[in-house]
Amino acid sequence: MRPLGELDDPRRRILIQALAAGFFSSAGNAAAQIFGKAPGKLPAGQSIYRVSGRVTVNTQLATLQTRILPGDTVETAPNAEVIFAVAEEAFLLRGGSRMVIEKPPSGLTTALRLVTGKVLSVFGKGRPTRIVTATSTIGIRGTGAYAETDPEQTYFCTCYGVADISANNDPTSKETVSATHHDKPLYILAKGKAGGAIRRAPFINHTDQELMLIETLVGRTPPFVFPLDTYNAPRRDY
Amino acid sequence: MTGPVKPTATNTGWCGAVAAGLALLAGAPGTASADSDFFEFRGFRAEASYTSDDNVTRAPASDALRDSALGVRVSAGGVIPISMRTRASVQGFAGTQRFGNHTGLSNNFIGTQGDFFFRSSGEFGAATYGAFIRTAKEEYESTLRDGYRHAFGVTWLKPATDKIQLSAGVTYNITDGKSIVFDTKNVSLRGNADWSLGRWDTVYAGAEYRRGDSVSTSSQSLAAVNVADAIVPDDAFDDTRFAYRFKASALLATLGYNRAFGESQSLDVSWRRVQSMPLHPPGNAPASELRYVVNQISVAYLARF
Numbered sequence A: 001m002r003p004l005g006e007l008d009d010p011r012r013r014i015l016i017q018a019l020a021a022g023f024f025s026s027a028g029n030a031a032a033q034i035f036g037k038a039p040g041k042l043p044a045g046q047s048i049y050r051v052s053g054r055v056t057v058n059t060q061l062a063t064l065q066t067r068i069l070p071g072d073t074v075e076t077a078p079n080a081e082v083i084f085a086v087a088e089e090a091f092l093l094r095g096g097s098r099m100v101i102e103k104p105p106s107g108l109t110t111a112l113r114l115v116t117g118k119v120l121s122v123f124g125k126g127r128p129t130r131i132v133t134a135t136s137t138i139g140i141r142g143t144g145a146y147a148e149t150d151p152e153q154t155y156f157c158t159c160y161g162v163a164d165i166s167a168n169n170d171p172t173s174k175e176t177v178s179a180t181h182h183d184k185p186l187y188i189l190a191k192g193k194a195g196g197a198i199r200r201a202p203f204i205n206h207t208d209q210e211l212m213l214i215e216t217l218v219g220r221t222p223p224f225v226f227p228l229d230t231y232n233a234p235r236r237d238y
Numbered sequence B: 001m002t003g004p005v006k007p008t009a010t011n012t013g014w015c016g017a018v019a020a021g022l023a024l025l026a027g028a029p030g031t032a033s034a035d036s037d038f039f040e041f042r043g044f045r046a047e048a049s050y051t052s053d054d055n056v057t058r059a060p061a062s063d064a065l066r067d068s069a070l071g072v073r074v075s076a077g078g079v080i081p082i083s084m085r086t087r088a089s090v091q092g093f094a095g096t097q098r099f100g101n102h103t104g105l106s107n108n109f110i111g112t113q114g115d116f117f118f119r120s121s122g123e124f125g126a127a128t129y130g131a132f133i134r135t136a137k138e139e140y141e142s143t144l145r146d147g148y149r150h151a152f153g154v155t156w157l158k159p160a161t162d163k164i165q166l167s168a169g170v171t172y173n174i175t176d177g178k179s180i181v182f183d184t185k186n187v188s189l190r191g192n193a194d195w196s197l198g199r200w201d202t203v204y205a206g207a208e209y210r211r212g213d214s215v216s217t218s219s220q221s222l223a224a225v226n227v228a229d230a231i232v233p234d235d236a237f238d239d240t241r242f243a244y245r246f247k248a249s250a251l252l253a254t255l256g257y258n259r260a261f262g263e264s265q266s267l268d269v270s271w272r273r274v275q276s277m278p279l280h281p282p283g284n285a286p287a288s289e290l291r292y293v294v295n296q297i298s299v300a301y302l303a304r305f
Helices: A010-020 A023-035 A208-217 B012-027 B222-227
Strands: A048-052 A055-057 A073-076 A081-086 A089-093 A098-102 A110-122 A129-132 A136-149 A153-167 A170-179 A186-189 A198-200 B040-053 B067-081 B086-099 B107-119 B128-140 B147-159 B164-177 B184-196 B201-218 B230-233 B242-260 B265-278 B292-304
Touching: A073 A081, A081 A208, A089 A208, A110 A208, A170 A186, A170 A198, B184 B242, B201 B265, B222 B242
Parallel strands: A110 A129
Antiparallel strands: A048 A081, A055 A073, A073 A098, A081 A089, A089 A110, A098 A110, A110 A136, A129 A136, A136 A153, A153 A170, A153 A186, A186 A198, B040 B067, B040 B292, B067 B086, B086 B107, B107 B128, B128 B147, B147 B164, B164 B184, B184 B201, B201 B242, B230 B242, B242 B265, B265 B292
16 A cells, blocks of 8 residues: 555646646746736736836846835836836836836825836826926826837827926926827927927827726726727738 | 620719719828817828739639739728717728739729727727628729629627737628629628737738638539539630639638838738638539639738828
8 A cells, every 4th residue: 555645646646746836827827928818907916917028126027926116116128018007007118118116205196207218107097196207297197198208308198188298408398288099299308499398299109909908907997998090000901 | 504794884973982082081181180070080001912822713723823913902091980989980992903924813993991880898808899881893904803892791809818809700792793703692701810929010810711602713614514603704814714603612711920110011921721612512523623722822011101
């Protein structure tokens, strides 16, 4: 008679060893990396929905288990991307970006500092938020927004909601945008004539599908129903 | 039964309406953003393609002829918001397809399509339901195929995951050619999956089942004569071949890859395989005599402006 705990069937033994090693959970994660997953509201305690490439949170390599909190700095390598949520806000940070989620100075206001790179963000209603980029300061309320920044200029699209935009180097350049669906993308320049540092811009580099995805992570839906396919690459008809 | 050439239809008014529609769209001002509460112009699209086809006759292997074609298609369209959850879209399109060897198959076309869509909410996974009607006029270098192509049907589109989007549709196709051989009706049921490999790369696969009238061009055979609903000497080919219309079922499979270059340009490579079988094979010949297989490889450059 075999001692207790010793398994007769080698297939059963392999299966139990695989379960113990977390093989199936790893396989599930690998499948989700390849084929994606249906997004839903992130469970309490989880910040990151998807991470690809080298992403760090406070210089530590990020995984799906990494918590992101106010005060943290998130950085992505050039070809990396991370999708995450902090409280009622959700973000898609593209490659080559560095973003600081600042601790709110009071209970009412949160602030982001996009040092460099590209971020798509959605914010809960009723929480005034400030986004600071290399060339601009933007106050927003209940908004979906996309920003790209470098030392020379910031691209900012108010995807929906209201944004008060001002140029950092020119207090006379300011504009309030109230948008329903990407109505008025802008460039905010580091250098420009007094009152002329904000200019109209084309629509670039973000999609309605991405907005719907990150709103889902915080249990909301965007105010539009039909995504605009003109922001995706052209496809052949079936 | 032979298929006489039908009297020429006078459709200049119809063509004029399509041309006027395109001109109206072309003159419509604005960008992707809302132009008015009634109509949002969504810009122009252009497509240039090269297709290699190993069986342009749609015939059994012994009668299959290989050819390749260059194609250009331009379209313009816009959206008419109806309510928060419903909208319509209209599109006008025109193009040409030029074959290298069998020039009788070369053709020009012009047409229009209208769609109606319903989506219950802006939730990521919400499905979009649609219904469409499309009509086009086609003029070939040969004569018998000249005529109209109409289609109407219903569509369904749903993101399954954040990387996979599924779509399906049922379409009723009608062709109205100058010869009754090219008067066909068939129904197709299709399903497609788009798999996004990254922001700019998409692999797609599709399957379609088509049932109804089919036209095949081959040298005269007893099996084809027995099964055909209509026969006519095919004027698209130099040698003596006959076009047969008969009831068939076809399976179509498509595998493709789309590489985007920014938001307004992409390159698309696809392979399509068609396998067709007669629905009512003649008693005196094996069904394989009328079965055909087509392989098409296509490369297309697409642009939106």
